[in-house]
Amino acid sequence: xxxxxxxxxxxxxxxxxxxxxxxxxxxxxxxxxxxxxxxxxxxxxxxxxxxxxxxxxxxxxxxxxxxxxxxxxxxxxxxxxxxxxxxxxxxxxxxxxxxxxxxxxxxxxxxxxxxxxxxxxxxxxxxxxxxxxxxxxxxxxxxxxxxxxxxxxxxxxxxxxxxxxxxxxxxxxxxxxxxxxxxxxxxxxxxxxxxxxxxxxxxxxxxxxxxxxxxxxxxxxxxxxxxxxxxxxxxxxxxxxxxxxxxxxxxxxxxxxxxxxxxxxxxxxxxxxxxxxxxxxxxxxxxxxxxxxxxxxxxxxxxxxxxxxxxxxxxxxxxxxxxxxxxxxxxxxxxxxxxxxxxxxxxxxxxxxxxxxxxxxxxxxxxxxxxxxxxxxxxxxxxxxxxxxxxxxxxxxxxxxxxxxx
Numbered sequence: 377x378x379x380x381x382x383x384x385x386x387x388x389x390x391x392x393x394x395x396x397x398x399x400x401x402x403x404x405x406x407x408x409x410x411x412x413x414x415x416x417x418x419x420x421x422x423x424x425x426x427x428x429x430x431x432x433x434x435x436x437x438x439x440x441x442x443x444x445x446x447x448x449x450x451x452x453x454x455x456x457x458x459x460x461x462x463x464x465x466x467x468x469x470x471x472x473x474x475x476x477x478x479x480x481x482x483x484x485x486x487x488x489x490x491x492x493x494x495x496x497x498x499x500x501x502x503x504x505x506x507x508x509x510x511x512x513x514x515x516x517x518x519x520x521x522x523x524x525x526x527x528x529x530x531x532x533x534x535x536x537x538x539x540x541x542x543x544x545x546x547x548x549x550x551x552x553x554x555x556x557x558x559x560x561x562x563x564x565x566x567x568x569x570x571x572x573x574x575x576x577x578x579x580x581x582x583x584x585x586x587x588x589x590x591x592x593x594x595x596x597x598x599x600x601x602x603x604x605x606x607x608x609x610x611x612x613x614x615x616x617x618x619x620x621x622x623x624x625x626x627x628x629x630x631x632x633x634x635x636x637x638x639x640x641x642x643x644x645x646x647x648x649x650x651x652x653x654x655x656x657x658x659x660x661x662x663x664x665x666x667x668x669x670x671x672x673x674x675x676x677x678x679x680x681x682x683x684x685x686x687x688x689x690x691x692x693x694x695x696x697x698x699x700x701x702x703x704x705x706x707x708x709x710x711x712x713x714x715x716x717x718x719x720x721x722x723x724x725x726x727x728x729x730x731x732x733x734x735x736x737x738x739x740x741x742x743x744x745x746x747x748x749x750x751x752x753x754x755x756x757x758x759x760x761x762x763x764x765x766x767x768x769x770x771x772x773x774x775x776x777x778x779x780x781x782x
Contacts, residue, residue, distance in 0.1 A: 427459060433466040437475065444478055450482075457497065464501040471638050472501050480510070485517040492528045499532030508545065509530040526555045527564060534568035543570060557617065561661030563595050570603035578603065579612075594620070598631040605638035613638065629660055636669050649686070656693075665699040669702060675708035683708065684717075699730040708737045716742035719752050726759040734771055741778040753779055 388393045404590050424445045430436045440459050450456065463471050469646040476494050484490045491514055498507035510527035533542050541753075542565065549555060560765055562585045579600060580661035580726065582592050597620040604613035617635065639648040648670050652662050667690045674683040687705060690697060697705075702725040709718035718740050725732055737760060744753040759766060759777055767775075 377464075380410070382650065391776060400460045400782070402463060416505065421542075424455055425673060427455055428751075432434075433463055433468045433471065436462060437468065437471040440475055441478065445483060450479065453493070454558075456493065460497045460501055466761065469501065469503060470536055472498075472503065473506060476506075477512075480497075480517050486519050488525055491517070491519050492525050495528040495532060499528075499535060504532055504536055511549070520566065521553055521555070523555050523558050523561065526553075527558075527560050530561060530707060530741075531564050534564050537568065537572050537574065539569075539574070542742060557590060559590055559593050559596065562590055562592065563599065563708075566596055567599050570599055573607070574610075575600070575603055575607060575609070579616075583633045592623075592625065594625055594628050594631060597625060598628070602634035603630060605634060605641075610642075629666075632660060633663075633665050633669065638665060640669050640673035640676070643673075643677055645653065645670070645677045645679065645682075648673045649682070661693070662690075662695065662699060664695065667695060668704060672704050675704060680708060680714070699725070702730060703736070704733060706732065706740070710736060710739040712742060715740060715747060715749070718757065719744060722756055723759065726756070728762060734767075738778060741775060743776055746780070750779065 399669055423439070423446055425437055427436065427443075427449065430439055434461060440449070460472055460475070463469075463475075476497060479494060480491070491510060495507045495510050498504070499512060508529050511521070514525060529549075530542070530545060533545055536542075546565070550557070562582060565581050566578045567583065569575070582596055582600065586592060597616055601613050602615045603618075604610070604616065613635075617627065617631075620631075633653065636648045636651055637650065639645075652666055652670050653663055655666070669685060671683045671686050674680070674686065683705065684746060685702070688695070692702075702721055706721050706725065708717050709715070709721070722732065722737065722740055737756065741756060742751050744750070744756070757775060757779065761772060766772075
């Protein structure tokens, strides 16, 4: 059983100390407790606070450099990225180079994760050569090189869309450092080639990697399917969909959205809606992007009633509409002359301070005015005038001109 004696002794000591304090407060000497120590230095702000507040590039550089060994600074990803981003914005690439090169020579430079961060930061600053050189020189800092740092440098190169540089790096780095690519490597290259419009080469990369034992994942297939659909090569897009399922790789939300986007683009709204229903049956819930695409598809095809049904079903499934869905609905409701519902939705949208197309608001005001609903038109105009950030004076004049007509 626990003894209470130590606790009692502590209580007795506390009581005695309290009594002493009470007695001492009656003495004038107690006033000395409030006199500050003249030799005590004022507390300095933490380095992270100083970095965030500093706006002068040179002072920012000096401050970060002075804290090169401060773990609270260098291990803080946001502080690191924010500093480099602001120096890049000021076009002080010399400062960025000095700071990042300094970090490589410190103990943290022996960790691959830290070097990956430096590669990424060089990439974000547009300093591609420095990023790639960092990868090639990792052994100089005593840092082990794996596919993680390879992928970081590859991603930086992919952002340049320089086919020759990407191909050279792929061939040279693999051979020189005996690095085995993974699915992330494949996805980086496939995405880069798709963005450059080299779709056939992107597909061949996937095939070649699969022969080497790297199995494509849903991201690989989705990237290719989306790219082929966007380039109106639906036969290959559909073929890739079937191949993906055949290989046991099931489509995800992004894959379904890519196909629905294609169906909407070719004015097949009913098929897009059917595909959305299939999603729910296989356990994939549509998101705001899915609903917006299907609603837009029905609106473009002239089936405004179906668009309203999809909009209602969206609420029933617990998915809240975003600004784009409001914009789509209000635009096409005004186009179809349904100004009552357009007014309700526009009012709701503007109260949430969501952006609406100026011409759409103008069309709505025009429709309400012609229907004799000036009170509703004034509500919309007042909401437009109180918008944050405010419309420009010329835009407000454009809207006010509607109600000034007879």
